[in-house]
Amino acid sequence: MIYFWKVLQVRAAAPSNTKRQRAAGRYAALPKGEYAMKGHAVKGQPFKISINRLWVISNCLIMAAFFSLNSFFSQSSYKKVLEQQFEVKQYQMLVYISDTLEQSMQSIELLSRSTVNNYSIINNILNYKKNRNSYEQMVFQNNMNQNLSSVAYSLGDIISVNILLEDEGLKTTKINGVYDYGHYVTGSGLEGIRNLSEGWIPTRKNNLPIQPYIPYITSYVQRIYSGMYYGDAIGHLVINLNEDMFYKQMEKYRQEEGSDILLVDGNGTVLSGTVRDILGMDLSGTEYGAYGELSSGHTELTVKDGHKIVSKRKLQGRDLYVLAITDYDRVVAPIRQTQNVVLICSLLFMALFSVISGLLAYKISKPILSLSREVMNCKGGQFRRIHISSRIYEIDVLCTQFNHMTEEIDKLIGSVLKQEKLKQKKELEILQAQINPHFLYNTLEAINWMALSMKQKEISNMVVLLGSFLRLSLNKGKNVYMVRDELNHLKCYLDIQNIRCKGKILFSSDIDEAALDYRMIKLLLQPLVENSILHGFDFRGGAGQIWLKVYMEEEYIYFTVTDDGCGMPEELVGRICDMQSDVGHGIKNVMKRISLYYGDGCGLTIQSKEKVGTTIEVKILNNVPGQQI
Template identity: 30%
Template sequence: MAFSYVVFNKISTNSAQNKLNEASLQTLTSIQTNVDLMVGNVNNYSKMIFSDDNLQNLLRQGNVYADLQTQSKVSMYLNNLMQAVPIIDSVYIFDNSGNRFSVGTQQSPTFARANVHDAEWYSQVVAEKGKYILRLNGSGAFTESSDSNFVSFIRLIRDMDDTSPLGVLVINIKGEAFVQAYANLPNQNALQIAILDENNQIIAANSTDDDRFALMKQIMASDEQLLNQTLLQQAAGNLSVKSDSQTYTVSFLSEGSFNWKFVSVTPHNLFRTVNKSLVLLALMLLIINGVVFFVTSFIISRSIIHPIHQLLRSMKKAQSGSLRKVPAATSSYEFEQLFIGYNNMIEQIDQLLKRIIEEQKTIRKAELNTLQAQIKPHFLYNTLDSITSLAMSGLNDQVCDLLEALGSYYRMSVSKGRDIITIGEEIDMVRNYLKIQKARYQDIFEVEYDVDESCCPHKILKLVLQPLVENSLYHGIRSKGMKGTIRISAHHADGMLRISVADDGIGMSEEEVARIVRPEGKGQIESFGLWGTLERLRIFYGDRSSFKIESEPGKGTVIALFIPLGGDTSWTS
């Protein structure tokens, strides 16, 4: 019992620590998702700002003060936007000559440079060619009237006609907006959260102290070299840090496009208190069980051993295929019931074996439905956000077109509960999907269709092309940073249907393709949409279908599916 107590204490301590670490990382992941959504919304607002016709016309004149009437319209537009979006503290517009005007609150940060070209981040913004960058407190380019932090969202304003640079847009986001990413966390006193920028400077942190950053700064300073090295080398993890005779567990998550770090700090005594009670309870149970076992071991009669051995011999014969019943034991009621139950089990095994084939078919269909349910379109939020942006801009015709495409897409994706639809319906679903995406990414991609009309009536498993097209758009073309083309084709080939989706995006290496086709585990799948589609085809068509992936870094990707004619008519619901 003493040995069990020591072992259990060690195991429970490690288990409690691991569960706490997992919970911390899950919390950080939720915070990162909230921050990504917020920055994504600001990105959409920035697109609304620089696409404004008045601002475009004003910046094309080379001086923001050249037309005060147009500048007044732009200022009114920015004021209305800031009232609708309270997370924005101020907006600065710089033309190519360094002139500027701003809209903000009375406590807004003030631009402290003589010219925007003197700002530390200006050359990087120009080099990004329209991509945005984030800088804590504007990297010293702004002076803040209060002690609170803010994050500057900075991007180049380009001409909507010829994409030439017209100026620079700076949107200052309130630091309190990032606090909302973890404002509703339970047990605030036990879990300290902080968001760090790419230079490990604290953007926001929660604490009950007067100085919100005191604890986090203290822990960061306790072993600064180890923390900085770990944050740079690992995307996520946990480590122990000592500060003022107290040991803390630091969980961190540094994945994402901003190079920001999300850090949580938990004192060790938090889980040790819970673990101590659990270990004491386990010790008491060990003592009680030991006493009960010791006493009952003398009560067991030898009469129990013989029928048990008889039953064991019959079980060993059953393992070799000899399914024979054994005479029921009459020494006690319990053994009699045991033998009766065993004989009934032997009798039912034959019946169970006959049902395996039908059950396997049911399992096969359930696996397919599960994979199909996991590949649901998840762009509804972004589509509604785009519709909102168009509506705010007064583009009612485009709003109607986009709503019509969205309704058609979901109506086709439901397809009255059918798993099998025609290739023509699948192509129409993709057309509506890309029409929606075109409204969001007007200058990112073009689409080409090469579909043999004789292929359209053939049946195919539903939602096969859309995940592949989505994969090409998000992982191929958008990551490329420049306009690309998606090509969709359908033809007959050697008695099969050849359906392909090609793009001229960033492409993939052979190792990346191998990780998608043959993932080591579900948690390591890099493109669930592509893998899930291939897995659904494998389950549905078996060995009758095949696929081919051709990809080269920098040159794009071609995914070809070979579907048997006729499909599987037994699965029609």
């Protein structure tokens, strides 16, 4: 359509057939970007592409985006589900391991309680403390060995059962015997046993003289009292266990080859686990130190050596925890192969789709390209009918409408030529009319000089005021000037009226100086003051007083014109404000102009009371939208 409009402009400027031909020549020199239809870049013009290529490229991009997003979200969802399933599976494994460990520990703890409350053991200890000699010690050690050995043989994982007393003279070669604290704990990592009421001792290397093939042992310790559950503390019972009993239970329920299971006490010491080289060590000093402060449950952590899925569960009634740590990559490994298969299938499908899309694009774009070539042939303003046969309904409609458009353009060109001639005639008339004000000003100036030469100063003043009044009214044909110009125009009008009425009109003003330099449309106040003089003061011979107040609020300027004339009844005020009535034409004209230039929010309000006077307030913006001085 840009092309056809340029042709119209060219033809409109041509008054004859010769000029039409010149217009056609001008069209031939139009920039190529106006009508370039193929995918070739023109210097200084944007790149353009054929519909055939656009169809194929857009479809391929859409399919690529679809497959990418679909693959991303489906794989993400599958991976999330797989992670959730693994977390549940891992936590269930912890539950099984925790329950098994709790049962094993509970059996050891119950055995320990029954032993420390055994009357025979307590009585032997008390009797020995009364009679400490070599013979009594031998009898005491034999009796205690029998009692402790029966306890040790009750569970296969017990290595030894010992009782510790404060007696440096105690000596024995029995594995299940009674020892002195100092001799027993030295170098064994059990230095703090005296202050322990009961609990599990951290795992340590086997330092006992029996069963050296057992690498690690863990111990349960409980204090012995003189009165079965109460009385004075007389020693400690130590049950030494093969740490392997806990390890086998963990290994039995471990479901993933890459999962690490650790049993950790409240101080962070590793009691047992599938990682054998950190047994008895503080967890914070190992590669698993980041997991020690986790709350119970399961979570994901990124540590230095990669992404891990970590689960933690506390053993019931004990300050012990079971940790399960699994490499994240092992969990999501099944997804990798699936992603590769999906990617290959997507690429193959996209290739097939591209071929099908290209064939469809060719079938659809072929008649469109033919139509574009026919349109391009319409150069130099020579429009002709086109004849393209297509099975596509839209293409057939385009051809029909193009033929109809060429006929309408010929009619439109003739109409534009007539309007252009009329426009030139009107411009000539406007130029002629601009001569008249200059003639009028010159005439008034001549009258002024004649009045001065005849010493008629009052006539001279009136002529000067009239000249100023006309200059401001015409304003060189512009509709906008400054607020100060509007006030000067009103002053000229009042001075002329006072000459006519012999000074009977009194005028007072309160002007906000800040409003003077803002723009407004001309001739808003003079019609209002004229109404006051002609209709308000008429009953008393033209005498009266007018007050003008100009002030600003935010982006608005307010003009308030008040007179002490005869006033108006409410009915008349309503009729003046009614745009459909036939009274108050001057005020209606002001209202229409305010609405036209300033829009909603601006306007004119009238308050009047009979025999008191009338107040008219004008509200306008401090700038005229879309207008310049």
